[in-house]
Structures are given as structure tokens and as C-alpha cells.
Amino acid sequence: MxxxxxxxxxxxxxxxxxxxxxxxxxxxxxxxxxxxxxHTGHAHRIGITGAPGTGKSSLVNRLALHLRQNGWSEQAEPEAETVAIVAVDPSSPFSGGAFLGDRIRMRDLYGDPGIFIRSMASRGALGGLARATVDMVEVLDAAGFAAILIETVGAGQAEVDIARMAHTVVVVDAPGLGDDVQAIKAGILEIADILVVNKADLPGAENTLRALQLVLELANTAQRTKPDAAARDVAPQPAWVPPVLPTVAIQGDGIVELAQAIHDHREHLDLSGEYAARERARVRTEMEELLRQQLLEGFLMHQPEGAFEAALELVLTKKKAPRQAVREMIEGKKR
Ligand SMILES: Nc1nc2c(ncn2[C@@H]2O[C@H](COP(=O)(O)OP(=O)(O)O)[C@@H](O)[C@H]2O)c(=O)[nH]1
Ligand SMILES: [Mg+2]
Incomplete structure (x- = not known):
């Protein structure tokens, strides 16, 4: 077969x-x-991101167990969900300590055929990592997993890329990472649909919660109006305001509320028409990127040997501007 x-x-x-x-x-x-x-398009893709050590893996572990046992929300007859976990950590090699730690903590999950765990370690380029992750998530979606949890380290462009392919982005913070708000970068806060303050058992958790709530309130009054719902044929929905949830991953506290918030966010996406809008934007970006990449590869393949390097040299020696050099390459002019 x-x-x-x-x-x-x-x-x-x-x-x-x-x-x-x-x-x-x-x-x-x-x-x-x-x-x-x-066969894709059925999974709820959930990105979980934040600084190293905030407890993302512990949360993912707990959340997966909860979804397996109780599904999204607490009901009389819980509907178990199948869960795939993709852990992306470019900073730790496959056999590194962090991964080994994950593996031990994940032991509760092994042996359950309704759970599938995949760790991705460092690759040459971060762009390549994001690309491979997108493709792997598509496969897991087609394989029928109801929920796909994507754990990424919150540092820079790669995780923003990966967050873009999630329907719901959970940003995890924890007390004791230095300056409370500094710990969460502005760009990351912008992509958060749900904020979690994990390690709520530690001193300082209250401060972290308060600080995040304050930052969110400021951000919400500044923008967070969703004009696209009005333009479409959907019932007007109040804009989604990211909740700030305290959790203690090592004890499982707050996991029910987190699962419920993820479920609520998904419902909001569906009812507001934002789901369709996000999917369209996501697929558009992906297609544009592929087109760009393949046109570039195709173009360079048909260039005479060393043509690009020669043009590069002309730009480096200030004989030509980059735009001019590129235009001449495309027009096939002799240099
Ligand atoms: N006190 C406390 N420690 C936690 C909690 N959640 C995770 N940890 C610990 O924090 C460390 C980092 O957790 P991990 O899940 O690997 O974080 P990640 O790097 O974000 O994936 C581990 O030693 C965990 O046992 C929590 O809720 N409270
Ligand atoms: Mg981790």
C-alpha cells in the first residue's frame, strides 16, 4: 500500500x-x-510559544492529556480528542538535555495511539525549519488529529512564522524571568490569542498577571477593532480580547480553563468569519512564498554560470545599484 x-x-x-x-x-x-x-483542514492548530523555561512543554503535556481524557470543555459525556504534538526547538540538538527532559515528562503520553509526538531539532536555516514544520502539520492534519499542538521557543522570526500557521496562539509567560513585560516581546504579544502566566505557584506571579493585563488593556484600546467582519456577510461579533490565564503546569492547575479558552477562541473564529479570513491570508502567504522561491530558483538556473556573482560584485564595488543590477539580469543585458 x-x-x-x-x-x-x-x-x-x-x-x-x-x-x-x-x-x-x-x-x-x-x-x-x-x-x-x-484531506487537510479539519484540525485545530494551536501554537504554544514563549521564552525557554516558562513551562511550554509541561503545559503541552498536560493539555494533551486533558484533551485525551475530557476533550475541550467539561461535559457530562466527555469527547476525547486525538492530539498531535510538534515540538520545535532550534536551540536544542535532538539528543540535548532539554529534549531528554521533555521525553521524560512526556512519558505519560507514550503508548496512547490517540497521541502522536514529534520533536524537531536544529536545522541549518530557521526558514527551513518553519517550512518543514508547516508541511509536517499539514500531514498530521490529514492523518486526522483533531488538535495539533505546536510548541515553539519564542525568539524571533521563526516562531512568528510558525505562529502564523496556528489558528490559536497561546503565549506563555512565567514569573521570575526578569522584567515582567520585557519577558514577552512586543511582537509576540501582538500574535497572542490567549496569554498564560504559568508557574502561578511561584512568588511574583500576581505581578506578572497584572503587568500582562495592563499591557493588553493598553493594546486593546489602541486598536483591536476588526473591520473585516462588517464587510462580510456574518453576524457582527465583539472583537476577541485575549484572556490572561494563570496555570501551574506541574500540578495541572488551570488546564481546564486553558482548554476552554482555546475552544472559545475557535468558536469565535468560526462565528466572526475570522477563521476563513485567517486561512485565506495564511494560504496566500504560503503560495506567494513558494512562487517567489521557485521563480528565483528557476531564474537562477537559466542564468549563465557566475552571472549572479558577477552582478553581486558590481553592486559591492558600487558600480551599480542593486535594483539596476537585478533589472539588467532580468533583461539579459551584457554587463
Ligand atoms: N514551579 C513551577 N515549575 C514549573 C511549572 N511548569 C513547569 N515548571 C518547571 O519549569 C521547568 C521548565 O519547564 P518546561 O516545560 O521544560 O519549559 P519550556 O522550556 O517552556 O518547554 C521545568 O523544570 C518544569 O518542571 C509550574 O507551573 N510551576
Ligand atoms: Mg519545551
Whole structure:
């Protein structure tokens, strides 16, 4: 049987193998991804980001267990969800201490066929890491996982890229990381749908909570109006205001509330029409990036040997401006 069919039938070994192929940008893996794509679009993708040591892995562990046992919200008859976890940590090599720690903490999750865990370690380029993660999440979506938890270290562009592919972004902070607000970078705060102050058992947690609430209030009065809902044929929805939730991941406190908030956010996305808008924006960006990348590769392939390097040299020696050099390359002018 082809790997695509096996993945769709729930074969975990085939899934793991396919993810490795995709991580390595193997051609047959990318072909399988195209075949799987029509089966995607059902998973709720949740990005979990924040500074190292805030407790993201511990939270993801707890959240996954909770979703397996109780589903999204507390009901008389809980509906268990299947969960895939993608842990992206460019700073730690695969065999590094952090990963080993994750592995030990994740032991509760192993052996449950409704949970699938994948760790991604450092790769050459951060862009490549984001690219591979996007593709792997598509495969996990097609494989039928209801929830995909993507843990990324909150540092710079890569995690913003990865957060962009999530439907719900949870930003995790914790007391004791120095200046309370400084710990969360402005750019990261902007992408947060839910804010978590983990380690609420530690002194200073109250201050962190208060500081975040204050920053959010300021941000909310400044903007947070969603004009696109009015333009579309949907019932007007109040804008989503990110809740600030205290948790103690090591004890499981606040996990029910976190699951509920994620569920509420998803509902908000659906009712406001924002889900469709986010999907459109996300896919547009992805297609534009692929187009750019492939046009560039195709163009350079048809250039005479060393043409780009020669043009680069002319720019470096200030004989030509970058824009001019590029235009001449495209027009095929002799230099
Ligand atoms: N006191 C306390 N420690 C926690 C809590 N959650 C996680 N930790 C500890 O914080 C450390 C880092 O946790 P980890 O989940 O690896 O953080 P990550 O780097 O964000 O993934 C570990 O030693 C955890 O046991 C919490 O709620 N309270
Ligand atoms: Mg971690």
C-alpha cells in the first residue's frame, strides 16, 4: 500500500516515516504531501510559544492529556480528542538535555495511539525549519488529529512564522524571568490569542498577571477593532480580547480553563468569519512564498554560470545599484 493510504488509515509508522521524509525535503515525501492535502483542514492548530523555561512543554503535556481524557470543555459525556504534538526547538540538538527532559515528562503520553509526538531539532536555516514544520502539520492534519499542538521557543522570526500557521496562539509567560513585560516581546504579544502566566505557584506571579493585563488593556484600546467582519456577510461579533490565564503546569492547575479558552477562541473564529479570513491570508502567504522561491530558483538556473556573482560584485564595488543590477539580469543585458 502506498504511504499516503497508510497514513490516512491511521498507520503511525507510515506517518512517522513520511514526516521524516518531509523534514528532509525528500521528493517522494513532498509528493505524498500533495496527495494528502485534500484531506487537510479539519484540525485545530494551536501554537504554544514563549521564552525557554516558562513551562511550554509541561503545559503541552498536560493539555494533551486533558484533551485525551475530557476533550475541550467539561461535559457530562466527555469527547476525547486525538492530539498531535510538534515540538520545535532550534536551540536544542535532538539528543540535548532539554529534549531528554521533555521525553521524560512526556512519558505519560507514550503508548496512547490517540497521541502522536514529534520533536524537531536544529536545522541549518530557521526558514527551513518553519517550512518543514508547516508541511509536517499539514500531514498530521490529514492523518486526522483533531488538535495539533505546536510548541515553539519564542525568539524571533521563526516562531512568528510558525505562529502564523496556528489558528490559536497561546503565549506563555512565567514569573521570575526578569522584567515582567520585557519577558514577552512586543511582537509576540501582538500574535497572542490567549496569554498564560504559568508557574502561578511561584512568588511574583500576581505581578506578572497584572503587568500582562495592563499591557493588553493598553493594546486593546489602541486598536483591536476588526473591520473585516462588517464587510462580510456574518453576524457582527465583539472583537476577541485575549484572556490572561494563570496555570501551574506541574500540578495541572488551570488546564481546564486553558482548554476552554482555546475552544472559545475557535468558536469565535468560526462565528466572526475570522477563521476563513485567517486561512485565506495564511494560504496566500504560503503560495506567494513558494512562487517567489521557485521563480528565483528557476531564474537562477537559466542564468549563465557566475552571472549572479558577477552582478553581486558590481553592486559591492558600487558600480551599480542593486535594483539596476537585478533589472539588467532580468533583461539579459551584457554587463
Ligand atoms: N514551579 C513551577 N515549575 C514549573 C511549572 N511548569 C513547569 N515548571 C518547571 O519549569 C521547568 C521548565 O519547564 P518546561 O516545560 O521544560 O519549559 P519550556 O522550556 O517552556 O518547554 C521545568 O523544570 C518544569 O518542571 C509550574 O507551573 N510551576
Ligand atoms: Mg519545551
Amino acid at each position: 502506498k504511504s499516503v493510504e497508510r497514513v490516512l488509515k491511521g498507520d503511525r509508522l507510515a506517518l512517522a516515516r513520511l514526516l521524516t521524509q518531509i523534514e528532509n525535503e525528500d521528493a517522494s515525501g513532498l509528493e505524498a504531501l500533495s496527495a494528502l492535502y485534500p
